[in-house]
Amino acid sequence: MTYAIVAYAVTAVLWIAYLLWLARRVARARHE
Amino acid sequence: MNEPSATPGWWNAAGRGLWILALALVAGSWWAAAHAPVEVQMGPVQKIVYVHVPSAIVTLIAFGLTFAASIAYLTTRQWRWDAIAAASCELGMVFATVVLITGPLWARSAWNTWWTWEPRLTSFLILWILYAGYHVVRSSLRSVSRRTVSSVLGIVLFVNLPIVWKSVEWWRGSLHPRNVTMTGEMRETLLLSMAAWIVFFAAALMSRLRLEWIREAAAERA
Numbered sequence: 020m021t022y023a024i025v026a027y028a029v030t031a032v033l034w035i036a037y038l039l040w041l042a043r044r045v046a047r048a049r050h051e
Numbered sequence: 052m053n054e055p056s057a058t059p060g061w062w063n064a065a066g067r068g069l070w071i072l073a074l075a076l077v078a079g080s081w082w083a084a085a086h087a088p089v090e091v092q093m094g095p096v097q098k099i100v101y102v103h104v105p106s107a108i109v110t111l112i113a114f115g116l117t118f119a120a121s122i123a124y125l126t127t128r129q130w131r132w133d134a135i136a137a138a139s140c141e142l143g144m145v146f147a148t149v150v151l152i153t154g155p156l157w158a159r160s161a162w163n164t165w166w167t168w169e170p171r172l173t174s175f176l177i178l179w180i181l182y183a184g185y186h187v188v189r190s191s192l193r194s195v196s197r198r199t200v201s202s203v204l205g206i207v208l209f210v211n212l213p214i215v216w217k218s219v220e221w222w223r224g225s226l227h228p229r230n231v232t233m234t235g236e237m238r239e240t241l242l243l244s245m246a247a248w249i250v251f252f253a254a255a256l257m258s259r260l261r262l263e264w265i266r267e268a269a270a271e272r273a
Contacts, residue, residue, distance in 0.1 A: 022160060026099045026153040037145050041258060048265040
């Protein structure tokens with residue numbers, strides 16, 4: 020069970036981190 | 052605010068709609084995974100399949116789209132195709148990373164090891180490394196050749212996809228399951244998860260393309 024929870028948690032964290040990085044790049048590009 | 056650099060209103064509206072649908076589907080698929088029957092042999096750890104398999108399928112879709120868009124760019128020389136190729140490849144990398152993290156978590160229970168150099172795992176790791184190389188090469192180039200070189204890479208690297216796909220058949224001694232055969236509620240959960248991550252990919256692709264769109268508009272103004 021622990022491995023399954025870790026797998027789902029890591030997936031969520033990875034995607035949230037990527038989308039935040041993407042939002043930051045969009046914001047930076049809009050101000051350039 | 053530099054509005055000329057913004058994407059069209061219809062694009063933003065479609066993107067928002069797609070994001071709402073994608074997040075609802077992913078949330079629904081995770082809820083379904085939590086409530087799906089527990090597999091008898093493996094127990095709850097089998098539920099990793101509901102995120103691992105769709106992520107692997109979307110990885111292949113994303114790199115396949117990079118291949119198609121790269122051909123389209125070399126044929127038409129329109130920047131939009133190069134933008135689609137690069138955006139799709141970047142998202143494919145994130146999906147591939149999810150596959151490479153969730154796979155060993157499943158393997159630890161199924162095979163009693165985090166990693167083994169069997170054909171599917173090895174070919175997928177090579178795929179990840181090669182597509183990471185695509186981004187390294189692309190980010191190191193600044194001239195007009197950037198798009199051409201990226202497109203050639205996007206086409207050449209596609210050779211790896213059939214190898215990954217067929218690796219479980221072409222090499223003997225493959226531990227990785229050939230097919231995921233499920234029935235009933237488990238199958239429905241897997242299908243829902245597939246649909247959820249495909250829509251998620253589409254929504255993320257629209258957002259990522261927005262970045263390319265803004266950059267292109269800025270380059271045109273400069």
